[in-house]
Amino acid sequence: MQELINIFVKSIFIDNMVFAYFLGMCSYLAVSKNVKTAVGLGLAVIFVLGVTLPVNYLLFKYVLSPGALAWLNPSYANIDLNFLSFIIFIAVIASMVQLVEMVVEKFSPGLYSSLGIFLPLIAVNCAILGGSLFMQERAYETLAQATVFGLGSGFGWFLAIVALAAIREKLSYSNVPAPLRGLGITFIVVGLMGIAFMSFMGIKL
């Protein structure tokens, strides 16, 4: 249990998707103009990460990793399908996003209309694929660890985008040098937020 809490806190603050690895930057910068839409996209990211990571974990463990097919037939023990992982992961993510979209539309039209436009965007959000690739690289041991890592990274991304959206709302009232207006100052603000988040790095978990 303590292990799981460690992974959760670590993936939110220390290994934050945005500030430590710059993942999901495109939609992070594009959809952070006001807090309300930022909350919508952030929630969608938490949800999709929480759903795709366990699925990809199971695929990795029982299909893709070296010797994983041994449960089918002992003679398959030498097969290494690792090179297929990119294509499998992205296919899972794209179809999961589609599936989630359909389920949400059917059972919760209110949530669908608020998340609607963001869901398809998420298939090409680097944070989602990045989550799966980090899961593969760091070799989490159990399904629970992988799921908690997914939820934690999603929550870290959510925090980051809501914080940036709040700052940008205030920023629109300030007098920024003309060539720096908009995109330029946003980059610098994100950089400064990243420096602030680095203070969590000293924490050993």
Next chain:
Amino acid sequence: MSNKKIFIEPLFKNNPVTVLVLGICSALAVTVKLEPALVMALSVTVVTGFSGMIVSLIRNTIPNRIRIIVQLVVVAMLVILVDQLLKAYAYEVSKQLSVFVGLIITNCIIMGRIEAFALANKPIPSLIDGLANGLGYGIILVVVAFFRELLGSGTLMGYQIIPNAIYIKNGGFYENNGLLILPPAALILVGLFIWVQRSISKELIEKK
């Protein structure tokens, strides 16, 4: 639009990173050193160019509703090829790039160019457009990596550029700027780059 114009525009005036805000995801994390940045720029250029060409070749047969998945499969296939080549011929660099090679798949430049250009144009212009956008991305990567490596570790491509004698530990006055090695410095550098670019081409300045 002539092929030459298609090639020149994305390099500076219509740069995918600083003007269209695409592909920042993987751009920044690989710029601590110049060498991985060059490899990354080359990989993205190849993938953007050829994915544009392939999608353009089959653009009339893709059903509109599943086009995203078809595009992702084409891109993922090319990225797998690049990844395997890097593992075979440049293993050290591919270790440094770690997950970011895989993340080329979700690099918004590639999907953006396929959606905006390759789906509506012939294969050869799509190839040129893809290569040029990849190069435009590469320019930003190399500029950022140049400053980060030179000022952050005093080297370029792993060779010592700042003379050893002037470092404080050898009795001189100079010290590497540790801030530039840290991730946030890349963001601030790109912000400054945008500032310079927009001061030169005034029409890019955003309205209030």
